[in-house]
Amino acid sequence: MTLKDYLTKLKIGLPKTMVHLDKQVYTAGSIINGTIEITxxxxxxxxxxxxxxxxxxxSQAFVEETFNSHSVFCSLESIPNQTGKITFLIxxxxEIQxxxxxxxxxxxxxxxxxNSNNITQNVPIKIGAVS
Structure with missing residues (x-):
């Protein structure tokens, strides 16, 4: 097993992500404009x-519901010590209350x-009343 294979298997040295959103509070019918920063x-x-x-x-019924989903197949490179950005709209x-x-x-x-490697991030958002 090569060093790269060993580090990959242990998930050591994987890229780091940070998510930036354009607002702190969203309303039903609005659009979330965000950026995933990958280092x-x-x-x-x-x-x-x-x-x-x-x-x-x-949180009372312990039920999770997916309201919208966005998937993109791509071929982007993550290079050591460099930062790239992926912008998205969702x-x-x-119907969100x-x-x-x-x-x-x-x-x-x-x-x-x-190679079975994923980076997963959960970003809490707030849905407020339409003003």
């Missing part, structure tokens, strides 16, 4: 696909690096 790890990696899901969790459906206090919303972001 390369120790090894060069290829991003094969990324998925962004807008999910809500009913709609907040009109801000008045449901028992719902917690978040963006679930999954970046597929191939």
């Amino acid at each position: 390369g790890g120790l090894l060069k990696n290829k991003i094969k696909r990324y998925d962004i899901d807008l999910v809500g969790i009913d 709609d907040v459906p009109n 801000h008045s449901q206090n028992n719902f917690q919303y978040s963006l679930m972001i999954n970046i597929d690096l191939g």
